[in-house]
Amino acid sequence: MFKEEREEPKFDWSMIGDVSAGRPNLGTETKVVVYRLLQFVLRDVLIRKHGVQDTDEVFYEAGEQAGHEYYKNVITHKSDFDSFVNDLQKTLKELSIGILRIESADLDNMIFTLTVAEDLDCSGLPVCDEEICTFDEGFIAGLLSEHTGKTFKVKEVDCWCSGDRVCRFKVKPI
């Protein structure tokens, strides 16, 4: 199931398991430090074994798949763009992932500028002149792709790591 060799994605939401049943005492939540420990250690190993570019591609693709799954399993209001964004903001807040805001949305041309404040991936990291939220880039691309049926390229232009207060993402259709 988890360790099968595969050519196609095999992730299924059920793989997350019944957390309440499995953690009756510790509960369903954990600390940001745990998430970051996992992400940055994983990034560390991947960079060592495959280099920065391939590692970024892995994170982007994983984020994209997560975006598709999140849309299918978490988002409930999908009738129009406004409802979808509203629901996305609400669930991202409830799950403590980040505070999503829309700076601009050109629905005719599908060009967006989004910001995420208090981002789970990066807010509070040391400033290092790098845009680090590659997983978020893919995540946003996956979400929008699942909602619109189009393919998007998402680029982070401002990040906490590059000295900004919020992460800013430019979204364009491919």
Added chain:
Amino acid sequence: MLEVQEEILDKITEGIYYLLNGKKKPQIVELPADYPDNEVKQVVSYFNKLLKEYNDFAGHMASTSRGELDFSDIESKMQVVQDYKNLRSNLKHLTWKTQRISQGDFSQRIDFMGDFSAAFNKMTQQLKDAFEKIEAQNEQLKEANQVISQEKDKSEKLLLNTLPLKVVEDLKQFGKTEPESFDNVTVFFSDIVGFTNKSMTIEPKPLILELSKMFTTFDDIMTKNHCERIKTIGDAYLAVCGMPKADFNHASNMLNASISIMKYLQARPKAQIDWQIRIGIHSGKVVGGIVGIRKYLYDVFGDTINTASRMESNSEPMRINVSETTYNLTRDRFTFSEREPIEVKGKGKMKMYFLEPYFPHL
């Protein structure tokens, strides 16, 4: 020992002075191209970079203060610039949210902006409540309008049962209707033969029902032939053709209606009461108008009405007696038998005709 030219220090001091006092825009300090690569050059370089980033920031701030949010990104890592970008991002987000609300999406909310979030969300909720209230009121208004419209239709139908269409339209449009004279009208009068005697042997309720049923059929026949009932007086039935709307075929229409009425009475099941009527018809000038101001009643007046009544009283059971005037208007299309002139009160001897041959067995 490092040598510093006083002129360079003066320029840096001047720039900082302008910066601190909000005076004119400070200028960068330019050094000669061959200036040695030393600490003074480094200070000037950082000073110039600070000035450039400050000037960019000041330009963006000025635009934002004018409400302009759409402009190019600003390149600077200064903390104050990052905070400014965050502020601008929030303002743009608020603009987007407000646009959604203006399009009717009252589910939009703002989070994590301090007191502003609470005030904004409260305002949105109040807008939603007010909008829903107006919607509900509009719905009530719509329902009330429907009821009014239905009642208006009922009133109009009721009016049309008692008044001619043109008179109803005059009343609706002008609130009144003037008496009007019509030159070419055919008047129908009928009376039930021996009604008084028969009515004494029938209970009032079935009698009224019987009359109502019969006169309703008369009404249908009149309408079908472009004629209009004016009134019933007991067992008498008065109808006209050619008013208020002129009708070139007024006399023929009325004769056709009379024939249909006779056929209807003949065809009635024998088990029912055998009503027989006399019909009298005359054509001529008639005046029509509303009588009274509280209980509207449209009535017709003139010698033509009296003569039609005389034609009826001089008719015979189940026969249609027409005056010479009506005869002359219709003799090419109907068959008549001329009667002996009859003395009519106030008019002398008058020629009359029975419409033939519809009832040869009588």
